[in-house]
Amino acid sequence: MSAIDRLRALPRRFQTGEHAGVTSVCSAHPLVIEAALRHGLARDRDVLIEATCNQVNQDGGYTGMTPADFRRFVERIAAMVGFPLERLVLGGDHLGPNPWKHLAPHEAMSKAETMIEGFAAAGFAKLHLDASMGCAGEPAALDDETVARRAARLAERAEGAVARGGLVPPVYVIGTEVPVPGGATEALDHLVVTGREAVRHTVDVHAKAFAALELDDAFARVIAVVVQPGVEFGHEDIVVYRPHAAADLKGFLVEEPRLVFEAHSTDYQPDDALRRLVGDGFAILKVGPWLTFALRETLYGLSHIADILAPAPGEPSLRDAMEALMLEKPDNWRKYCHGSDAEVAVQRHFSLSDRIRYYWPDAAAQEAVDRLMARLEGRAIPLPLVGQHLGRLAESVAAGRVTPEPRALLLAGIEAVLDRYDRATH
Template sequence: ATRAARLAKAAEKAARAKDGALPLYIIGTEVPVPGGADHALSDLKPTEAAAARRTIEIHREIFAREGLGEAFGRVIALVVQPGVEFGSENVIAYKPEAPKALTALLDEQPSLVYEAHSTDYQSRAALTALVANGFPILKVGPGLTFALREALYGLDLIAAEMVPGYGERSLARAMERVMLAAPGHWRSHYHGGETSLYLQRHYSYSDRIRYYWSNPAASVAVGRLREVLTGVGIPETLMRQFLPTLPAGLGPASDPEAILLAAVDAVLADYEAACRGG
């Protein structure tokens, strides 16, 4: 809380110096391990209401002590754990009944809502329930890049089927070389034998591969994939085979960029629907 007040003081000073809009704040310390859990998960305990209440009280006290009472009035949310998380291999789905006491606490704090971390891979129904129960700020990250990787790998397989000379899984092979050459982003997160490590590098929910797309060799491989498929109509049957969650009609449009965007948009659509009440 002391650190939060120090950060808020700096933000207030900067905003006033620029004569700009004063910041809104989200407080709290209930954040997950960066990048998600590195093991299979079986259960998850939501933040206790008493702990959330105490967190709010301590922040209010320290903000006031630091002369930031007015700024605390612009705190809009508290970060908590509603009982959702993902590991490398599985996802803990939201159980609306689990954080009932936490939701009830908002009746005491009418100016606040909750921010929920690690909502990646939750169903539309689960996201809608989160919003309805007081968690309208939904943090998502790897869920989007995972969808992008799925679409890229689907196009990689399609190109291998359709484009002479493209090669077998050219993009996936390039990404394997890139990740093996620079293992810093995945080595401490993935565990097991060689087959398990290979599968996690490419298909883990943690999606550590997302840190490699800006690598020059990866950029070249992605660029080549998009180039060889631009202007090439993909039959609906291949779309159904390799990208079955996307509209088959996207294939004949001959625009791989549109397919990639549609894959990410499909995930975002669940969040938009949830925030609109389902």
């Protein structure tokens, strides 16, 4: 059975009572992708890596990569790690008009159709169709029928690209969560779990829209619906999954045995909450900011260690270098961080929403990280310093599972999060 077949089998496995899920790694950071592939290789797992419409599209997104570029990027890392490509699944997340919602609807949808065609032609085998956002002149959230018709148009373009390329037909995910892509930007005290009837309506209108375009075969490959199970995070708050609040959603899967749910914004959930999500039918768990948050934690810890082991008078700390960069280029945090100057300064670096992740690809950030790693190159970091500044990794270092060297510690910081998801999904 191939990796995509195993993905398609998730609904059947749930219906037979098996505890089975998959982690969806949503990041374009090379160290996160490397860690995910090393983690999967060590545990003999398939690895699902997804790119969002804002990260990767025909215009380059904020990574500067097209879908074909992103595939080559991931495959180069897989070759370096020795990860078998037959166990790799690439996905596209929130594929729709979101990057161009400032345009008129017909223009935005034309761009979205070109984008999903590129994802499909590049062999992305899991495609999340999300046309829920209004474009210029439309309300922020659209009615279900309009969303479904636009999603079906996107699927039609994807199907055509796959047929022309002789590729394996993709699986689809429909629906969207609240809030829309980009993360929570408001208080988290009124999060509403998706209702059972709302999910039923979403599935029904999509089935009708697909049928109108003679896409019944494509709709048969819809394996999951994105809903809001009652999980979210903000700058410093986490809304933890409460199974009783989502009991009605679990009941929906009894009447729709060919579907499971896909849960977004599962970052920072406790271990038992992640495992309960999978047990309740949320078989696809998305994680993104938590992985780069763990990377930033480890980098900042290594910066403190470098100040002790290899002082560099006059050289700014990594945090100081990143602060200067973010102040110089505030677009990726200014709309999302709120409060006093002191509160915003903390949010820039330490928010759970991890706005700093958008800055790591910048040349100035890469140079700052390279300088830090050069200061620590060839050094074995003493266990007491690991305990003091990278406390979560101290036990693994002491047990000999992690080498106390900078790069190994960076990967281990990310893999510690992936371990939580592996325990939850298997």
